[in-house]
Amino acid sequence: MAAAAPVTPLDPARRDAVLAALAPRFGARLSTAAAIRDQHGRDESWHASAPPDAVVFAESVEDVQAVIRACAEHRVPVIPFGTGTSLEGHVAALRGGISLDVSRMNRILRLSPEDMDVTVEPGVTRKQLNAHLRDTGLFFPIDPGADASLGGMASTRASGTNAVRYGTMREAVLGLEVVLADGRLIRTARRARKSASGYDLTRLFVGAEGTLGVIVSVTLRLHGVPERIASAVCSFPDMKAAVSTVIDTIQAQVPLARIELLDEVQMDACNRYSKLSYPVAPTLFLEFHGTDAAVEEQIATVGAIADHHGGGSFAFAHAAEDRSRLWQARHEAYYAALALRPGCKGWPTDACVPISRLAECVLETKADLAEHGLLAPLVGHAGDGNFHLVFLVDPDNPDEMAAAAAANDRLVMRALAMDGTCSGEHGIGYGKMPFLVAEHGEALEVMRAVKRALDPDDIMNPGKIVATSGAAWPFNA
16 A cells, blocks of 8 residues: 655754765755755655755766765765656655756767667656657657656666567666766676676666666667558457457567557546547557558558457558657646546556456456546556556545555555566556565565665665565665
8 A cells, every 4th residue: 555755854964964075066066945855856656745855966977976975975865866757756755865866967978870779878868869869760669658867767667658569678778887875886788789797787777766876877779760650549349359459469479569558538538638539438559660561461460350359440640740649649648637637636556467367457457446436547558468547536535545545456466466566667666665575575585685785774765665674664764
């Protein structure tokens, strides 16, 4: 069950000492202004703000090392901050400390079109990178919707609408540079496309959410821009038919770039918010990439599968501006959902199950929402077995909050019972920590051992993913 941020204030003497140590180097780039601190203590989720004691705006690797060394000396927490688009309280300063804002580290350091890879600083955003790549014939496909920083996307193991074809940040990241809790700078891998040399440290830091170190550069795999791109929308008589189409399409190994599922509640919201006129019914948003012949073959195959399950005819968006409008509406689904109930808060959550269990999980979840009278639009990266809910709740209504929390618990436990996971892409932060024991069992203690080894004083984004004590909840100071 989600809970209010379990905040433990930082000892004032340690706070004053670290601020005195940092002030000469950073000057105006060190801020204790309440508005700046509050902005850096919250993300896009419903979680309450937990502001840091100060914010430092880093502009170089040396800046990051200086902050971490000072914080290590005085045992003060460091919370990395990119764009603040996370969804499980990742940037909350649960024990106070310094929010290390890397958004000004936004240079593209190296581009190798021949090798189809690029190295960027952590503050570069995905849209900035793709704008830079526009004339190269290459693009970066990982698309979580928000214009997130690439360092943050690596830290949370982000994915998004294109993951069914191009994978997640786990597959996209070739190597990292990371500053550890003692200020050392390490490089996790070289640029070779494969290696059998040593532990895979890259995968250790991808998804670590800043709890093991601060990412200061990311080397990414790029892809060629497809010869042809076609997007389509198809509505269905019910959720079972829509999800069955997804399952059959994946099992037929059709290489779709995107296959997104929206329930009738979310479609109603998108129609109103984005000025669309699609049927208010369970709907798939699809995108096909490839040569002309390959795209035509994909369309024919998926069209036949959809027709078998009672789907309507495809409504196509071929022109770039039409495709952009369609996917913009999909990316704005969260804000469209909020508009269904003005004044409410959105409590986003997600789960992921093996593709063969997706229909069962979605239908049981929909039935659960109906039984308990909860308004929670459903949208999913269905090709991955991953779907999201946004509980639309009044945070001042304890009964409503408790009902949403209970439904979230049931969703996660339902996914785990199907050999799924508590989070397909939102990550853990502190919002999903209570589920890690049920999902990982004894492996959670191995994670704690790694955390203790790399961060013995627990200064790197403490209180996230794993507690350093034996208990996962509540957190220890």
